[in-house]
Amino acid sequence: MxxxxxxxxxxxxxxxxxxxxxxxxxxxxxxxxxxxxxxxxxxxxxxxxxxxxxxxxxxxxxxxxxxxxxxxxxxxxxxxxxxxxxxxxxxxxxxxxxxxxxxxxxxxxxxxxxxxxxxxxxxxxxxxxxxxxxxxxxxxxxxxxxxxxxxxxxxxxxxxxxxxxxTPEEHDRAVARTSHVPHLLASLVAARLADAPEGHLALTGQGVRDVTRVAAGDPALYGQIVTQNADAVLALLGEVRGQLDTLIAAVSNADRGSLEAVLREGVAGTQAIPGKHGAPVRPMRSVFVSVPDHPGELARLFADAGASGVNIEDVHIDHDPGRPVGLVELLVEESRADHLLTSLESRGWVTHR
Known part of the structure; x- marks a missing residue:
């Protein structure tokens, strides 16, 4: 070098x-x-x-x-x-x-x-x-x-x-698949929220936040990026359009088998994403904990989780719109989830199994 x-x-x-x-x-x-x-x-x-x-x-x-x-x-x-x-x-x-x-x-x-x-x-x-x-x-x-x-x-x-x-061509196909098309699809989902009745938005949870997060990116910048990579993006959008037609037909005809087939493809896609540090994906389980929304509570939760000897792989927080409480999702190895639940409950945390 x-x-x-x-x-x-x-x-x-x-x-x-x-x-x-x-x-x-x-x-x-x-x-x-x-x-x-x-x-x-x-x-x-x-x-x-x-x-x-x-x-x-x-x-x-x-x-x-x-x-x-x-x-x-x-x-x-x-x-x-x-x-x-x-x-x-x-x-x-x-x-x-x-x-x-x-x-x-x-x-x-x-x-x-x-x-x-x-x-x-x-x-x-x-x-x-x-x-x-x-x-x-x-x-x-x-x-x-x-x-x-x-x-x-x-x-x-x-x-x-x-x-x-x-190669430059491989790169552009890769980012179309992992970045550009996901951004466009997130924008389409997020756009359905812009004029939604207030009562609908009151039901917003962490799932829709996860799906739409990247849609908040700069439209001018992403407009440049997508048009510069139009060929690779169009090829994938064509595949998505075909799947969307299949999905519409399955829902319209109450075709449970076809619908579940589409959903299974989605599960397979999530499992293809590399795990932490690029390692193979390991079985994970979510542990949900109610956390009061005031200073020091998250630090106390992480300290208590650390005292249990269980490694936290990922964290998500869903804020409860009706109470001063957040629902914290701790992602841990499946084999360690029950131990973490028992340990946190013994320290006074309200968990959701």
Whole structure:
């Protein structure tokens, strides 16, 4: 692997760009910052993510972290204006590659995409730890030189990411399946709530929050992302449309067998999602605990759960609209659930079996 010694130029000082700058500075690598917004550069610099780039600076690696509509142009500019290796962190890879293909310096470009983010945006939301332990796709094209690929791998290592090597086409199909289409379907479900009668919304539970959470993302940004990945998204939407027709027919005809077949496919999909740390999924069970909604109660619950010797794998909180109580769902290994229930009840917690 080539050593990343710097300087690293970051083009675009939003959440991802500033976080990359902070991670590189954490490793002692010089970072040069470029952005169409001088205010963003000042903010990112003030956070310690680097300094503004000067005309005489010569970066070793340029990381393009701009919105999807501008990726291709900025990658081409970086290849033309520097002799550096260039990568980007955009969520679609075939589009930027098309802008680069056939141009001088294309061998100095290899795309990448960290699977990390936040509901917040801008440099003030950035963190040096944003990528720690997160998958980071590395997507070289056929003409990418070995040096640029090695430098992108070194950048991922510096930022704490976990490299996943894919072709640009494989990457775009993967994110359509795991991110872009789920976002669109969540938006359709959430849209059914916008004009719902108040009485309907009073029955809102954690399930609908889980299904619709990602629908709160920036429509302008996701509009760019989806249109940039239209081919892969359309192929999957066609599959979903076919399943929706099957589902409508099953419900209309009270065809319990066909309905259950669709639901079983959904169960199979949830079981295909990798478990914690990428390990195989283990049998889990939910333990529900009523928690008073005032300071210190969650800390007390976690302390008591820890005293039981049972590891909490995941946590969800559903707030009761009618009482100052939250229903906390603790996900634990199935074999340990009864022990946790008994232990918490012995400490005065109200549980729901």
């Amino acid at each position: 080539s050593e990343l010694t710097g300087p690293v130029e970051v083009v675009g000082t939003g959440l991802l760009g500033t976080s990359i700058g902070l991670a590189c500075r954490r490793a002692g690598i010089e970072v040069l910052l470029t952005d169409a917004s001088p205010e963003h550069v000042r903010t990112a610099s003030g956070l310690g993510a680097g300094r503004p780039r000067r005309p005489e600076d010569r970066p070793q690696l340029v990381v393009v972290a701009v919105p999807p509509d501008h990726l291709g142009a900025e990658i081409v500019r970086a290849l033309e204006d520097t002799d550096a290796c260039v990568t980007d962190v955009g969520s679609v890879k075939t589009g930027p590659l098309a802008a680069v293909t056939g141009r001088p310096g294309a061998e100095r470009y290899a795309g990448s995409h960290p699977m990390a983010g936040s509901e917040r945006s801008g440099p003030l939301a950035a963190s040096a730890a944003l990528f720690d332990g997160r998958p980071w796709a590395i997507t070289p094209h056929q003409g990418s030189g070995p040096e640029v690929v090695a430098l992108v791998e070194a950048l991922v290592a510096v930022c704490g990411g976990v490299p996943v090597r894919l």
